[in-house]
Amino acid sequence: MPDHAHHPDRTWPTRPSSGAEPVLLDRREGPYGEVVLRRRGEQHEIIANGCFLMDTSDGRSERLLVRAALAELNSPAEPSGPRRPGRRERPHVLIGGLGVGFSLAEAAAEPHWGRITVVERDPAILDWHRTGPLAAVSRDALADDRTALVREDLVAHLRHISGTECQYDAMCLDIDNGPDWTVTDDNAGLYSPEGLAACLRALTPGGVLALWSARPSSAFEGSLRNAGFCRVRTDQIPVARGVPDVVHLAVRPA
Structure with a gap:
């Protein structure tokens, strides 16, 4: 799993500015490369293969990912029509x-969700939430009876459920830094035509796909339409520095 130093043509998201020096809490070499948990002041950061991925300083865009999916799921198929059938x-x-x-x-705080399935492939991240410093964010959500954790690569999970009765009404995906700048090369498979086709199959008719990205991508909107999705749009979330985070939204036709 190469880090950002192997991709000099890409512009990578940078960590938020802070005067505090980072404190290393854990570093592991896992099946997908190195993953690091650091504390910087009161915040925690996840670093993958030397590239900053996310921290606990804000969370607006990650929460919007779930809120926007539910709002789209509850919206009518047509502006003046009834809600989507099924x-x-x-x-x-x-x-x-x-x-x-x-x-x-965010999902666990919303009573309208029924089941909440979390797919995470990195054992270190699961440990940090179960018994480590990130339990402060997720403890109540993990204790929720609706929540189930699945340790598996997301694309592999979508392949495994293909052809079964397991389908999701909404999929809220925050994988790497988005479709155009993945830290882990094999994460790019999610954003490929094959990966998007697997997402489409995994949704119920009228189901909503929401994908987080560190930057807007008009080309990715075209990829979603080419994969068979409708009602494709991009919501932007301003950040303190740099370009906005975005949530790409798309719907499987009913």
């Missing part, structure tokens, strides 16, 4: 990528 009263949501836990916490 939508369950207690929809099943997939959280793809546990990260620092904000998306899971």
Whole structure:
């Protein structure tokens, strides 16, 4: 798993500015490379292969990922029409990528969700939430009876459930830094035509796909439409420095 030093043509997100020096809490070499947990002042940071991924300083965009998916799921198929046919009263949501836990916490705080399935492939991140410093964010959500953790690569998980009765009403995916700048090369498979086709199959008719990205990507909107999604749009979330975070939204046709 190469780090950002192997991709000099890419512009990578940088960590938030802070006067505090980072304190190393844990470093592990796992199946997908090195992953590090640091504390900087009152915040925690996850670093993957030398590249800053996320921290606990804000969380607005990670929470919006879940809120926007539910709002889209509840919206009518047409602006003046009834809600989408077949939508369950207690929809099943997939959280793809546990990260620092904000998306899971947002889902668990919302009583309208039925089942909450979290797919995370890195054992270190799971440990940090179960018994480590990130439990402060996710403790209540992990204790929620609706929550189930699945340790598996997301693309592999989507392949495994293909053709089964397991489908999600919404999928909220925060994998790497988005479609155009993955820290881990094999994460790019999620954003490929094959990966998006697997996402489409994993959704119920009328189901919503929400994907977090560190930067907007108009080309990715085209990829979603080419994969068969409709109602494609991009919501932007301003950040303290640099370009906005975004949430790409798309719907499987009913």
